[in-house]
Amino acid sequence: MACGTLYLIPCPISDETAPWEVLPASNRAVMDALDYFIVENTRTARRFLSRAGIARPIDTLEFRELNEHTTAGSAVEELVQPLLEGCSAGVISEAGVPAVADPGALVVEACHRRGIRVVPLVGPSSILLAVMASGLNGQSFAFNGYLPVKPPERARAIRFFERRAHAEGQSQLFIEAPYRNVKLFEQLLQLLAPQTRLTVAMDLSAPGQWIETHAVEEWRRRQVPDMNRRPAIFIIG
Structure with a gap:
């Protein structure tokens, strides 16, 4: 058979x-x-x-x-x-x-x-859509899933992925539970170097999708986007 x-x-x-x-x-x-x-x-x-x-x-x-x-x-x-x-x-x-x-x-x-x-079959991938729209390296990138929940462990992970992004030129993608997006974003702005580029891609493929990439020093000057409880992908490059 x-x-x-x-x-x-x-x-x-x-x-x-x-x-x-x-x-x-x-x-x-x-x-x-x-x-x-x-x-x-x-x-x-x-x-x-x-x-x-x-x-x-x-x-x-x-x-x-x-x-x-x-x-x-x-x-x-x-x-x-x-x-x-x-x-x-x-x-x-x-x-x-x-x-x-x-x-x-x-x-x-x-x-x-x-x-x-x-x-x-063909269909939408939030990972690929985020990379496509980021302006960061689409030739070499890694999806790292969820970062650790505890702030000290998450801080170590953020610094590790930033070093890898700079050393290898590899875009580093990760996600967070939507209700923890704001805390993660705040920690990213606190820890990342001013010239490190950061993409935030939310509600991909939905009518209200929102995608922006800026250097961290520019993000710090901007109003924090409304990201609470919105599915999001973050990329360090």
């Missing part, structure tokens, strides 16, 4: 953006054909597919979760088993593209190990 195919299905980054405003029409045929989805959050995935207007009734679809609580091993193998039996599947993250800064990578790895075909 031929194996199914694992499709990596992007979704909008923002709830304010309709699916077909940021996804190519060619994704629709794939989404319409699937009845098995491996998702980060079932409720979010059902809402996305409903808003996308897929052909099949949502209640007839099978959803199984792969999230930050899932570990490699038997749980992932169980998710892959239907593909070994010939059923194709779609992986859906909570926002943006699956398997990038996302637990979906576990099932992708398992599929490659089992010889199952993996097909990424």
Whole structure:
């Protein structure tokens, strides 16, 4: 029996953006054909597919979760088993593209190990959108996820990434829980050198998206942007 195919299905980054405003029409045929989805959050995935207007009734679809609580091993193998039996599947993250800064990578790895075909579909990535719009080095960049929560540890991380940005010319990206954006931004302005460039990219692909890059000394002269509880990416360059 031929194996199914694992499709990596992007979704909008923002709830304010309709699916077909940021996804190519060619994704629709794939989404319409699937009845098995491996998702980060079932409720979010059902809402996305409903808003996308897929052909099949949502209640007839099978959803199984792969999230930050899932570990490699038997749980992932169980998710892959239907593909070994010939059923194709779609992986859906909570926002943006699956398997990038996302637990979906576990099932992708398992599929490659089992010889199952993996097909990424086109869609918005907040990481790439931020790099594109930053004016910083897009030839060499690193996404570092979340910085430490405790201020002393976060300070060490900020200084480390600044040194790396200057020494290697590599743009350093990171994120924060939206309700901690202001504290992180304030610490960045306190610790970074005046000539270090800093990008703040918020609400990417949403109607109210906001992206600016300035030297830290310029940021210090400006009014702090409203960033509380707004999804954001920060880049040091």
